[in-house]
Amino acid sequence: MTDDTTWTIAQMADDFDVTHRALRHYEQLGLLSPEREGQRRIYSRRERTRLALILRGRRLGFPLEEVATILDMYDDQPGEAGQLRYLLSQIGERRAELQRRLRDVQDGLRELEELEKRCEEDLERLA
Amino acid sequence: MTDDTTWTIAQMADDFDVTHRALRHYEQLGLLSPEREGQRRIYSRRERTRLALILRGRRLGFPLEEVATILDMYDDQPGEAGQLRYLLSQIGERRAELQRRLRDVQDGLRELEELEKRCEEDLERLA
DNA sequence: ATCGTGCTTGACGTGAGCGTCAACGTCAAG
C-alpha cells in the first residue's frame, strides 16, 4: 500500500507552477532530494509534500533557510530527549511568529474592509 | 486638536526598530515623504501610520512596490467614479491575497501543533 | 544518421531590499 508513484521535473514544475530552475535551487539548498534514475531526477510523494510546504513557507515570506529547518523538524523524529526539547522550543518560536502574522493578516483584512466601505459610500454619493 | 508632534529620523528608527537607511529607502520609493526643516527630515503622525503599514506589509511578505499601491489607496480618496471602481477592484485583489495568506498561516499553525503533539508524546515515551 | 525532446550541469546575470562606507553640513557644548 506504499504509494510509489513518481514524477519528472517537468511534471513537478507543471503541477506546482514553479520553474525547473527553482526546483534545482531548492535541491541545492537541501530542501529537496529526489532520487536519480541515471542522471534524471525522480520525484516521489515525499518530495511533493515537502515542495508544498516550501511554497507555503515562501508565500508567507519565510527565508528558504528557515523553511529548511522546519522541514528538518518533520523528518528528524530524533527520539533523543535533548533534541526533542530543542525541537519543541523551535516549534514554539515558529508558532509565535505565525501568530504574529495571523494578527497582521486579520488587521490588514479589517482595514481593507473599512476602505471598501468608504469607497462604496463615496460611490453612492456620486450616484 | 490636530496632532502636530514630529519626530527625527533617529526617533523613528528607534521607535520602529528599523535603520535610518531603511527609512531613506522607503522614501526613495515614495512610501514615505517626510517634511524638511532645512535639510533634516521631519516625520509627522502620518508618516508613522504609513511606516506601521509598510512594516506590516513587509512582515507579510508583500513587495514594497505593492505596499506602495496599498498606501496610495488610503490617500487617494479620488472622488471620481471610475477611479473609485478601480480602487474597489484593487481592494478585492488584495483581500483575496490576504485570505490566501490567512489560510496558509492557519494551515501552518495546525501542522506545527500536530508536530508539537508528536514531540510531546515521544518525550512521554522516553520518560 | 540526424533530428527533436527532455533532461543534465555549470556559470553568470538580475531585481529587491537594504548594509556600509565616504565625505560633508550644522549646531550646541566645552
Add this chain to the structure above:
DNA sequence: CTTGACGTTGACGCTCACGTCAAGCACGAT
C-alpha cells in the same frame, strides 16, 4: 574654535531567490 552628536547625499556592496544562457548527454521517431 574645535569637538562631538546628529544629520545629509551619493555610491558601491551584499544576500536571497531565482532567471537565463550555454553546452552537452540520452533517447525514440523520422
